[in-house]
Amino acid sequence: MNKQLIKHGHLPFLMLLKLAWRNLWRHRKRTLITLSSIAIGFGLAVLSIGIGDGSHNSMIRNAIKLGEGHLTVQPRGYIEAPANHKYLADGLALSKKLASLNLAGSIEPRISLQVLASTANNSVGAALEGLSSASDPRVDMLKPQLLKGVWLKADDARGIVIGAGMASKLKAKVGSKVVLMAGKKGGDSQAQLGRVRGIFKSHVPEMDDYLILGDIQLARRFLQGEGADVIKQPVTRFAIFLNDSEISSLNIIKAKIKSAVESDQVIAMDWQEMMPQLVQFIAIDDAGNYVFLLLILIMVIFGVLNTVLMSVLERTREFGLLRALGLSKRHLLTLVFCESFIMGLLAIVVGWIAGGGVHFWFSQDGIDFTAIMGEEGTIMMGTFMDPIVYPELSWDRITQLTTIIFIATLSSGIYPAIKAARVTPVEALRT
Numbered sequence: 001m002n003k004q005l006i007k008h009g010h011l012p013f014l015m016l017l018k019l020a021w022r023n024l025w026r027h028r029k030r031t032l033i034t035l036s037s038i039a040i041g042f043g044l045a046v047l048s049i050g051i052g053d054g055s056h057n058s059m060i061r062n063a064i065k066l067g068e069g070h071l072t073v074q075p076r077g078y079i080e081a082p083a084n085h086k087y088l089a090d091g092l093a094l095s096k097k098l099a100s101l102n103l104a105g106s107i108e109p110r111i112s113l114q115v116l117a118s119t120a121n122n123s124v125g126a127a128l129e130g131l132s133s134a135s136d137p138r139v140d141m142l143k144p145q146l147l148k149g150v151w152l153k154a155d156d157a158r159g160i161v162i163g164a165g166m167a168s169k170l171k172a173k174v175g176s177k178v179v180l181m182a183g184k185k186g187g188d189s190q191a192q193l194g195r196v197r198g199i200f201k202s203h204v205p206e207m208d209d210y211l212i213l214g215d216i217q218l219a220r221r222f223l224q225g226e227g228a229d230v231i232k233q234p235v236t237r238f239a240i241f242l243n244d245s246e247i248s249s250l251n252i253i254k255a256k257i258k259s260a261v262e263s264d265q266v267i268a269m270d271w272q273e274m275m276p277q278l279v280q281f282i283a284i285d286d287a288g289n290y291v292f293l294l295l296i297l298i299m300v301i302f303g304v305l306n307t308v309l310m311s312v313l314e315r316t317r318e319f320g321l322l323r324a325l326g327l328s329k330r331h332l333l334t335l336v337f338c339e340s341f342i343m344g345l346l347a348i349v350v351g352w353i354a355g356g357g358v359h360f361w362f363s364q365d366g367i368d369f370t371a372i373m374g375e376e377g378t379i380m381m382g383t384f385m386d387p388i389v390y391p392e393l394s395w396d397r398i399t400q401l402t403t404i405i406f407i408a409t410l411s412s413g414i415y416p417a418i419k420a421a422r423v424t425p426v427e428a429l430r431t
Contacts, residue, residue: 019335019338020335023335030310035347037299039351039354041299042296043358046356046393047355051367052286052289054389055385055389059384064137068274069137070240073257073266073267073268074088075237076264084184084223085184087228087236088234088265089228091109091232094235109132111220111235112127112128112219113130114126115180115182116182118170118181119171124170126166128212128219131152131215134151134154148173148199151198155215156197158195160180160194160213161197161200162212163208163211165209166211166212167196172196177194178196180212205379293404297408304409309415309416323424329422336413347405351405368387370387
């Protein structure tokens, strides 16, 4: 080391980094053990958060397909107090406005009604959903789940498809007649006759026990009874499903739709506003993942603190000699802090090699949660998680994890650096 530099109390930063690197590897075994513990902890954290994000995204995708789309246009106040007399009277005009926006996806008109479904054996409350096309994403999700019968054909004015739970309550089978009765705003009632074409089992109790699907023309007869003009094609809502490439622009598209169609009677909402309970569930589950990450951080901090602090304590006499030769407290503090800086960089590299490798392995093959939780355990909040979950990590998550680990590692070097800077030459040389 250049004594002249020390004499003037000055060392180039590059030299400090070289000294810090050398000091870390004086005890290879200790440094390698610390890095190994960080790699294991980081790998577990990456896997845990990846599985959490993968399962959440799976639930969200299924909830959107089974529900009302990425975005929904509906009567203002409908979600707070659903009622059959709340509908979009001029669905035709709204449909044209939405079509003029050239959205990358599909726009599905729907009619949702609260009805009483009756057979000769029993009566139950139900939700009648009128769909307009066989390409509706809800059809794509439920059609493969048919247990009996066939799916609705185009313009089947009387056909309905019901869940297995409702079929059991009504004691209905394929071909059974079901009377659908709904109350009108004035207090009267109206009824339509439906015939069961098929029975599905979605494995979501809320749908199997409560949902009736029919052609939109069947549901529109009830709106006509409320005074709607059929020529204007009244609907309860438009469910808007975006292509995968457009999901990242959800807020921009939402703003565009709002400016085009919103009024005192019409509102545009995204899936988060439509499903607040699912959003809350995901937030709580994420909090649990971050508690696990906190435990990993504690392990990282104590591991690095132990490595750097032991290195400092072992070199007390060396630091005293450097101070006696003229090295300033500031440079001594910087030297030890550089060790934490290098340890942080190594922790990130080793951590991502371990964590990224684990994530890549499971993201290719997935994890079968039905083998762990059973089929019923993957159903929650009115939606379900795919049987095989593939861990997912967004760039935001990667940046977040990297920043947290790096800051934690740097923070753990503050105390050893201060302790080294407080070394006095006389006391240090006596040790």
